[in-house]
Amino acid sequence: MKRWLFVFGIAVMLTLSWVGVAPDAAIAAPEEFDHAATGFLLEDGHAGVSCESCHVNGVFEGTSRRCAACHERGGLINATPKPVNHINTQEDCDACHSNRAWTQLTRMDHGAVIGACESCHNNTIARGKQPTHIQTSQDCEDCHTTTLWTAAVFDHSGISGDCQSCHNGVTTGGKNRSHMATSDACADCHVTSSWGAVSHVDHTAVIGTCASCHNGATAGGKNANHVPTAAACDDCHVTTAWTPATFSHDGVSSACVTCHNGAIESGKNTAHIATNNECDDCHTTTAWSPVTRVDHADVVGSCFSCHNGTVAAGKNAGHLQSGNTCDDCHTTTAWVPANFSHANITGNCASCHNGTTAAGKNATHLSTTNACEDCHAVTAWTPAVRVDHAEVIGTCFSCHNGTVAEGKTANHIQSGNTCDDCHTTTAWAPANFDHTGISGSCASCHNGTDAAGKGVTHIATTNTCEDCHTVVAWTPVARVDHADVVGDCFSCHNGTTATGKNASHIQSTNACDDCHTTAAWSPTHFDHTAVTGACFSCHNGVNATGKNATHIQSSSTCDDCHTTTAWIPATFDHAGVTGSCSTCHNGTNATGKNATHISTTNTCEDCHGVTSWSPATSVDHADVIGTCYSCHNGTVASGKTPNHLATSNTCDDCHITTTWSDVRFDHTGVSTTCTSCHNGTTATGKNIGHVQTSADCDGCHTTVAWVPANFDHALVIGSCSSCHNGVAAAGKPASHFVTSVECDNCHTVTSWSFTTYDHASANYPGDHRASVTCLSCHTANSQSISWRYPSYAPDCAGCHANEYESGEHRKTQTPATYYTVGELRDCAGSCHTYTDSSLTTVSSYRNSHHRVSDGEFH
Incomplete structure (x- = not known):
């Protein structure tokens, strides 16, 4: 009701305000005038207003269309102005109001409103906080926006009360109907930054069974691979930790493996006996171990995989040492008697075959300290696989008599020796023959029939065996009588029959006897003609005399300078010399510096070459003592050229010793103008794109640095744009005013800005x-x-x-x-x-x- 009274009051005021407008001199308006043609329609609130209310003093043309032109305080036209409590804004009236009704806003543009929200939203000018608004000292815009009052982004940082003081289902949303039944406060589980997911759940204050929440909708329920059971969650689980659970098998009706399959619950561990039995064939639900029984019929694997002393009882301490598997001897039906296999027995035979545990040696056995297995095999006791004579007691003949064991053969050498004088027990042949009792010559036996004769590779000689060999050792020979040897040296001295050339022998195609004699291998008479290697391969100080201690240091080969006919004089080759020139060229060993040589600490090779002493290949100025001119005077070395710049500078003021050109010029001593040198001939002159000017070079440039130049515009010929065109010099920037006027109409040469425009x-x-x-x-x-x-x-x-x-x-x-x-x-x-x-x-x-x-x- 109050609102309509307010609207009615405003309407009355508007009516009175129009009535109060009185022009200076009322001028009758034409009877027929189309006001719409002016572009300002007389509609809504303006429809019933008289012409002179706006067109005062009889002036029609030029009347302002702006609302503020009439609706402002102190204006010529007395229309309703802004009230003093109007919102503080710079917008035009028609941005929010319409002609139809002043109080019915068409829109509200908060963007142009000046001031805080509460300066208007204070329940006087505009609606403010409701009585049920959350108690907070924050500004409106901390949570709300001008585009949409709701939903607000709420900042809880300034809230001092607890959650339910607002989240009570009245002030703002509280617990939804599907919320867990709990007496916990909101903040016990939730955080203000995000309502869900919850930071934790305190189960102690939750009312109801587990399944009332853990039903797969409110909270996670049983997963798909959960053990099939009708038990309540808390029969096995606790709220403090879901796992591990205490499981009761009482209500389980399926087989163990339904759950104990390694997916739902733990199955057989990796050390479990390999078997096809069901779990409950051996185990019970009350205690997994010990097992009630073991059915060996379904066990997969060897006995030892269980009977290893850990899983089940293994071999006892008195068991035979053997690598056999249990079932090689035993069966699962009865442990004894066993079917014995010697294959993997690790103990010796006598540990069992001792006449008590098993049969031992018989009365006629050879007298020996050998163990059974030294001669016998476990597959067959006889015949023996071998006899170890080392442990046999008695002579060879006590067995090797042709009866007990094989004796001498019919073609045995006639000798009174006992068997072991020549033979050994490890091998019958070859025998170590004792020649002591032999009266004939070597050849009487060593004829290739009775005993080995000469080998096919034997030296061709007429000597008898004993001329060179002894009965103690056939090799090496005691001596060689070269007088009866048939053939050349190499037929024997070839590295196979007899020693040949050693690895360090001089490379030569000579026959041995060209240099050596049979009487003495050295010294020799050396013929260099047929030598194929380098001198140093022999003259190395080991095989033959090498360089003496005072020899010039050089990597040259001997024959680079010396000949085989005469060691001196030598033709010297400097190419392989490793020492410095002055090592030899010291005025004693060879010619040194002459009296007129440049004063320098350089070594000879820094400037001279070994092929020709002069002219010098280079001059290292770094070690030259004295001024440039002491050499570069036109006599000792080249001096200044005729077209050299007129200057009193010394050479090294501008030039360097590494290169004569590319000089660093010192202008200090120059007495002429810049152009006398910088004329494009003697030195670089102006480039083609240089600014047109009659100024001297030093009017802008300095001798220290050519650029940047201090430019003097006073003598420049031409307009500014002839240089300031963006190529020769900086031109107008892209944002410059578009104009064809010359630069100097606005700018000066002393400062581009400020302008004189x-x-x-x-x-x-x-x-x-x-x-x-x-x-x-x-x-x-x-x-x-x-x-x-x-x-x-x-x-x-x-x-x-x-x-x-x-x-x-x-x-x-x-x-x-x-x-x-x-x-x-x-x-x-x-x-x-x-x-x-x-x-x-x-x-x-x-x-x-x-x-x-x-x-x-x-």
């Missing part, structure tokens, strides 16, 4: 009081202006015609006439008020508004 002209007579940028008029950033009202260009009205207030410019008092915008288009025409239409008597003069420094065009 004076905008004052007939078109722009001084600075405007309002803030106007160049682009406000020069919208294209060029000299041309896009006039808002071209018919009035280039005068003030060209831009401000719409702001002209005719009522402010009375022309005559009687009758009351007013100047048109065209008459005062340039703000400079006569705008005096005359007494009558004769325009002869001025009743008042122009007022202070006639200045462009004023804020508006009147």
Whole structure:
């Protein structure tokens, strides 16, 4: 009701305000006038307003369309102004209000509102917090936005109460209907940054069974591979930890492996007996171990995989040492008796075959200390696989008599020796023959029939065996009688029959006896003619005399300088010399420096070559003592050329010893002008793109650095743009005003900015009081202006015609006439008020508004 009374009051005020508008002189409006043609429709609130309410003093043309032109305090037109408690904003009225009703807003643009939310939303100007609003000291915009009041992004940081003081289902959302039944406070499980997922659940305060929440909807329930059971969760699990669980098998009806399969629950461990039995064939649900029984019929694997002393009982301490598996001897039905296999017995035979545990040696056995297995095998006791004579007691003949064991053969050498004089028990042949009792010659036996004769590779000789060999050792021979040897040296000395050339022998195609004799291998008479290797292969100080201690240090081979016919004189080759020149060229061993040599600490080879002493290959100036001119005087070495710059500098002021050209020039001692040298011939001159100027080089440049130059524009010929074109020198930046005017119309050569441009002209007579940028008029950033009202260009009205207030410019008092915008288009025409239409008597003069420094065009 109060709201409608307020609206009604505003309507009455609007009506009274229109009635109160009284023009200076009411002018009858034409009976037929289409106001819509002006572009301002008289509709809604304006429909019933009289013409003179807006067009005061009889002025129709030029009336402002802006709401504020009428609805402002102290204006000529007395329409309802903004109330003093209006929202603080810079928006135009029609941005929010309509002509239909002042109080029915079309929209509310918060973007232009100045001030905090509560400056309006205080329940006086606009709706503020409701009584049920959460108690908080935060600003509205901390949670709400101007585009949408809800939903708000709530910042809990400033809240001092507990969660349920707001989250009670009234002030804001509380627990939903599907929430767990619990007496916990919200903050026990939830956090303010995110309602879900919860940080933890305190089960101690939860009311109800596990399944009331853990049903797969409210919270996770049994997973798909859970053990099939009707037991309640807490029969096995606890709220403090889901695993491990205490399981009761009482209600389980399926086989053990249904659950104990390694997926749902633990199955057989890796050390379990390999078997096809069901779990409950051996185990019980009350205790997994010990087992009730073992069914060996379904056990897969060897006996030892269980009977290893850990899983089940293994071999006892008195068991035979054997690598056999249990079932090689035993069976699962009865442990004894066993079927014995010797294959993997690790103990010796006597440990069992001792006459007590098993049969031992019989009475006729050889007298020996050998163990059974030294001669016998476990597969068959006889015949023996071998006899170890080392442990047999007695002579060979006590067995080897042709009866007990094999004796001498019919073709045995006649000898009174016992068997072991020649033979050994390890091998019958070959025998170690004792020649002591032999009376014949070697050849009587060593004839290739009775005993081995000469080998096919034997030296061709007429000597008897004993001339060279002894009966103690056939090899090496005691001596060789070369007198009876048939053939050349190499037929024997070939590295196979007899020693040949050793690895370090001189490379030569000579026959042995060209240098050596049979009487003495060395010394020899050496013939170099047939030698194929290098001198040093022999003359190395080991095989033959090498270099003496004072020999010149050189990597050359001997024959580079020496010959085989005469060691000296030598032809010297410097190529392989490793020492320095002065090692030899010291004035004693060889010629040294002469008296006129340049004073230097350089070594000879720094400048000279070994093929020719002069001219020198290079000069290392680093170690030369003295000034450049002491050598470079035109006599000892080249001096200045005729076209050298006239200067008193020393050579090294500009030149360096590594290269004569690419000098660093010291201009200090130069007495001429720059162009006397920098003329493009003697030294680099101006380049083709150089600025056209008659100034000397040093007018801009310095001898220290050519660039940057301190540029003197005074002598430059040509316009600014001839250089400042973006190539020769920096040109206009991309954002520069588009104009063909030369640079120096605005800029100076002393400073590019600030400019000397004076905008004052007939078109722009001084600075405007309002803030106007160049682009406000020069919208294209060029000299041309896009006039808002071209018919009035280039005068003030060209831009401000719409702001002209005719009522402010009375022309005559009687009758009351007013100047048109065209008459005062340039703000400079006569705008005096005359007494009558004769325009002869001025009743008042122009007022202070006639200045462009004023804020508006009147």
